[in-house]
Amino acid sequence: MTLTASYEHCRRLHARHGRSYYLATRLLPRWKRRHVHALYGFARYADELVDSFTAADPSGALDALADDVEAGLAGARAGGPVLPAFLHTVQAFGIDHDDIRLFLASMRADLSVTRYETYDDLLGYMAGSAVAIGTMMLPVLEPLPGREASAREPARQLGLAFQLTNFLRDVGEDYVRGRVYLPLEDMDKFGVSPDELGARRTSPALRELLAFEAGRARDHYRAAAPGIGMLVASSRPCLRAAFDLYGGILDEIERRGFEVLEERVRVPRLHRAALFARQLLASAEAGRAELRVSMELS
Template structure:
């Protein structure tokens, strides 16, 4: 059985390897919170890797079912063998993460085994509710909200998760298609005259670029709707989420700057800009952390 310390380290390494922008932003959180964010990321990434790691669909389904069974057993207080689950379950118990959000996430992962196209944007949103929006709401107890905004903060957290995932979908059109998945609504493709063959081409044609610009505007709407939620978090959590929003929004900006040429190259935020974003928020992160500690020390 994996020790709790080893499990948290496994999750941290998964986060550092696969979620570099988000991992960098997480370093702006108070130290004690970081490992819990790593645990949520490690859980989500591990499930995602199961869905993508086997050539045979039946093998993927069996592996995901086994993982879901271990999650259910762990939530019921039974011992688990999977190396990421001790940290994840400890985080869930420590912060009261909603079990319904966990179930919704696993349903969306299961959908990836059989659903490869989405007819409408509403259909895609249904998938994203489990694969992205609930990640935002699972984060909330860890980040902590100001008392007056506990319920109100849920919707901005959902919208930020949706914004991040739509950004990924636009960036990863070619990568997803290599797995026979298209996360661009079919009715939107039809409206812009885009075929699957157009998405397989070596270059991004005009119709595809116009389609991607339309979907990018939807992502921007989600970013805008998420923005008020940052002020609903306690001060020491705000620099992390501001930085994450800027870094993921930066990926979308790079896509736009390229003229939506996503089939030619994968959009990335330049390393220098990433570090500048981190540095800009670092001083505020340290100051808010010290202020919260002083408030505890000075309390009667």
């Protein structure tokens, strides 16, 4: 697997499984896109190992991946379809190795932990999954000089917002996999049993619970919003589009009255296209502005 082929493999994984964020990534400068694909591809690859119902030993496969990552971080030549691109991106941007280890620890939790008692417990899990991916993405998206530290918390909040949105959308699919990401404490408060998540229709009590969790997601989106302005101009249209696309999933869930069990909620294609087009002009102008600066400096 050459480095070029590894980046292309990651791009294809991103295009197939992360359609909303892949669309937003097209608003980035071309040179940045492959690095975002590499980070997504690594995350997706690890997730597929954990969710595999055909692998004889998912735990062993995850152990092998973690060992290969550690060897690669220490300078060994990487093999496999995603690690060459991933480790190249990690090295190029000085991505924090602890974030990588935290992410793999959360993937391991999915092999044994199927319930979370409180929201704080769930936050602990999300800190190593989507949050860690968000903080790994941050160097690629380039905070403005002097804003590197302050941009980290909004990046964490955006990871929480995105993942909680996914949990609300996928609550039925997760139940089929044997996992419940809605806090048991909240389920008990609203009188919802785990078995209700496997039904074909959403009960009134479950609708109230999902509305409560959607309010939490909205809080995370609000906390994340200031972080967009902390990035260089050429990265902002991508984040605004991703923010609106994932927020659009939450809007659609609410519009459907939290009926999420019958079919997967999706943002209508025309609406996705309109959100993308809204940021396209801003992306082009930011790119031209950076090119002018480059020409002036040369």
